[in-house]
Amino acid sequence: MTGVGRDVEVAQAAARAAADALLPLRTGGPEGRALGDAGDAAAQRAILGVLTGARPGDAVFSEEAVDDARRLTADRVWIVDPLDGTREYSDPARGDWAVHVALWAGGELVAAAVALPALDEMHVTDPAPALPPRPDGPVRIAVSRTRPPAEAQAVADALGGELVPMGSAGYKALAVVRGEVDAYVHGGGMYQWDSAAPVAVARAAGLVTCRLDGSPLVYNAPDPSLPDLVVARPELAPEVLAAVAAAR
Ligand SMILES: Nc1ncnc2c1ncn2[C@@H]1O[C@H](COP(=O)(O)O)[C@@H](OP(=O)(O)O)[C@H]1O
Numbered sequence: 001m002t003g004v005g006r007d008v009e010v011a012q013a014a015a016r017a018a019a020d021a022l023l024p025l026r027t028g029g030p031e032g033r034a035l036g037d038a039g040d041a042a043a044q045r046a047i048l049g050v051l052t053g054a055r056p057g058d059a060v061f062s063e064e065a066v067d068d069a070r071r072l073t074a075d076r077v078w079i080v081d082p083l084d085g086t087r088e089y090s091d092p093a094r095g096d097w098a099v100h101v102a103l104w105a106g107g108e109l110v111a112a113a114v115a116l117p118a119l120d121e122m123h124v125t126d127p128a129p130a131l132p133p134r135p136d137g138p139v140r141i142a143v144s145r146t147r148p149p150a151e152a153q154a155v156a157d158a159l160g161g162e163l164v165p166m167g168s169a170g171y172k173a174l175a176v177v178r179g180e181v182d183a184y185v186h187g188g189g190m191y192q193w194d195s196a197a198p199v200a201v202a203r204a205a206g207l208v209t210c211r212l213d214g215s216p217l218v219y220n221a222p223d224p225s226l227p228d229l230v231v232a233r234p235e236l237a238p239e240v241l242a243a244v245a246a247a248r
């Protein structure tokens, strides 16, 4: 695959390989934390296999590998979360987990794939997803099931909306893309790999993506931490950000 295929096709192939490794592990193998650990390792192996074969000269920045400082001087860096929502993956009844593969080049996210393997769905930056129209009814805001931020409740109160708890940053961002919710509000901690690929796909779909204070999300920064995030339908983004600012 070396030198062949567009970057988005490489991202998709890597996410597909991880999904193919993750799904069978959930039936009849390890359980609980051991399943999560096995999934993290198998998905990392699968993604590295594709990326080192197809793009051997690129750097890889992954949740499941030691952070290599060479990424800070590299022209092209794959930002990868092999299994986002490890907690949810470990419960075979749940579908809210994801595989994230993004390519950063020249200061921007330029291609990405997010797999939702339990739903048998793959979302990529090109062709861009079509954002469905918003249905009537209260504004729905996705939040972490285990760590919902106070800012999200403030947004729900200000907009007369409701919180929808879900696992996985990728699943939640894609829930906005897929029209299951209208916004995703996160604060209190997260890393670049949790949001890079989902943000790239969300932007391709025409969604607004930024920090809680409205500032840009910066990827391949030296600090892996990128602790907060808003993904919102464009018509709702100004109200969402105003509500966060008022609450702070
Ligand atoms: N306060 C926090 N600090 C560090 N990571 C956080 C965090 N809140 C959420 N995350 C990470 O963001 C992802 C989505 O979290 P959540 O499901 O709670 O919304 C998870 O990634 P992983 O499953 O890849 O570890 C989780 O570890």
Ligand SMILES: [Mg+2]
Binding pocket: 063, 081, 083, 084, 085, 169, 193, 194
């Ligand atoms: Mg993650």
